[in-house]
Amino acid sequence: MSISSACSSISVSLNGKEVDLEQGLDEVVRGLQKHLNQVQLQLRMLGVGSERDDDYQEMIKEADIMEDGILEMQNLFDDLRSMSYQIVGLPETKEEKSWLKNHKIERKTYLQQKALDRKEEKNVKNLRRRKTKWVIRLRATLPRFAKRLSRI
Numbered sequence: 001m002s003i004s005s006a007c008s009s010i011s012v013s014l015n016g017k018e019v020d021l022e023q024g025l026d027e028v029v030r031g032l033q034k035h036l037n038q039v040q041l042q043l044r045m046l047g048v049g050s051e052r053d054d055d056y057q058e059m060i061k062e063a064d065i066m067e068d069g070i071l072e073m074q075n076l077f078d079d080l081r082s083m084s085y086q087i088v089g090l091p092e093t094k095e096e097k098s099w100l101k102n103h104k105i106e107r108k109t110y111l112q113q114k115a116l117d118r119k120e121e122k123n124v125k126n127l128r129r130r131k132t133k134w135v136i137r138l139r140a141t142l143p144r145f146a147k148r149l150s151r152i
Helices: 003-009 021-052 056-088 094-151
Strands: 011-014 017-020
Touching: 011 021, 011 056, 017 021, 021 056
Parallel strands: none
Antiparallel strands: 011 017
């Protein structure tokens, strides 16, 4: 059995409709590509706008459009997640139900830890960035400070 025929024999729920897996995957992936391209375009527009000294409020509107695209992609990723569990289906035996219950608990703990790790990593990067900015400012200020001291 080919992948294509297997995908068309499985159905999933997408946006309240039941569709075959292949159609659902195509729709979600096309949506992700569309929004990712939109986000890339909006970022480039923001970059060009800052160089052209565009109006601040117009640039914020561009950033809002980009954020809307990111939010839509998050919804599409949620659809993909949902599809994967729909394909697997529900547990049939007591052992599978017990295993799934434990797995969900472990998975939740794992995802929470992963989110904490990402947050910590982001905090470390922000601290490094702030430290670098502080050092740059300090280096720029030291010569002026030295001149002032020499006048005293």
